[in-house]
Amino acid sequence: MRADEATLAHLMALSQSGDRQAYAALLEACQRWLRGYYSRRIAPSSLDDLVQETLIALHTKRASWDPTRPFLPWLAAIARYRWVDHLRRLYRADERELNEELLGSDDEPAIAARISIDRLLGLLPPAQERAIALVKIDGLSIAEASAATGQSESLVKVNIHRGLKKLALLIEKE
């Protein structure tokens, strides 16, 4: 099934009224859509967890979608929220488990560019965007990111902290 706006909106409307067959189809389609959406914006080892967390959020917050409004911008807002939350949890836990190679997929997510994660990251000042991308997505250490960017280690940390805070406020921005 194609994950286009009209089909997903129709399935979601049926799901809100309790149609389980439509809901199963919707979740399958959303799962595929989310994998593309998060592609290259999260470490591969975290992708499954993040997609599942987002599906659970879709489930628990399904009443917050209004059938008179488009579906994908709603799903993208949910997905961005979970993504930023995921990065912040990584930040708080100060994990260093993102060193795996990223998947080399060339698949572009079939969504409008304005709701993409790249668009969200692009709203940050370049230094903050780069610090987050290198450390929280690519899995570099602070020292490696410092060497790659020419920023001091403390500046890299400050940029990550400020960038994540700002991302949390920009989730619904186009």
Next chain:
Amino acid sequence: MTMKPLNSDALIADLVGDLAPVRPLRFGAGLAAVLAAAGISAAAVVAVLGLRPAWLAGAVNPMHLIATGLYGGLGLAATVTVIIMGRPQVGSDHSGWRWAALMAALLPLAGLIVAIGRGAEELAPDVMLYGAECLTIGAAASLLVLGVLTAWLRRGAPTAPTRAGLVAGVAAGAFGSFAVSIHCPANDIVHIGIWHSMAVLAMAGLGRVLVPRLVRW
């Protein structure tokens, strides 16, 4: 749904099994619920404390009318923003309430300027006590609206819970000050601008601290 199955297929099966019909959050329903709560709060203030004496005598004061309108407008604008925040969508604008807040901020600003000109008389115990009474009534009259907005956000999916809490507090406090204005006999810009506005600030602070804990998802 707190357990996370090992694979997505199992998770989807779980979620489908858990599906129950839901009523979508409609903008109009949210706005109607908040306006009803604000109306009940204002009616309760009038029922318990009485209507503004000047109104009973058929007199109106322009400054009081403008201030009351500004509080009502701020409450409405902030409420609309909170309702939008409960229904996330990339591309939504959450900034509309700021313009109303900017206009309403003229009240405490003007009150402060006049109070500074008057000097120590504004710090007299009876003046402070009278102001604190209105602050207390305004804060109490805002609690129902804050409760309704918090319930809305809990059902919804606010992507900026802290900001949503702050704006919910502003909306509740502004409607609380609106309710106080219907009762309070004062026409003085210092009293209205400082003490009535303080209810908005107090509720904004309360909303910012309390609401995010209740609506984070």
